[in-house]
Amino acid sequence: MITRKKLQYKVDIINEKTGRHFYLDYNGYYGGYYLSERCENTGRIDTEDLRMSASEMYAYLNVIIWGLV
Numbered sequence: 001m002i003t004r005k006k007l008q009y010k011v012d013i014i015n016e017k018t019g020r021h022f023y024l025d026y027n028g029y030y031g032g033y034y035l036s037e038r039c040e041n042t043g044r045i046d047t048e049d050l051r052m053s054a055s056e057m058y059a060y061l062n063v064i065i066w067g068l069v
Helices: 004-018 054-068
Strands: 022-027 032-039 043-046
Touching: 004 022, 004 054, 032 054
Parallel strands: none
Antiparallel strands: 022 032, 032 043
């Protein structure tokens, strides 16, 4: 089972490797998770147009991490 804690761990790895400030935005009503970035100028940038389930987000985060290695 993919938990928010597991997803946050992946986001923490991405933040550490990139020096950026990504975070998970969750809204069950709208269908799941977004990966967003906190920006000083604009406030927030979303990385995708569609929300993802926990398992989809887990796979998405893994791909990002693999791309950073």
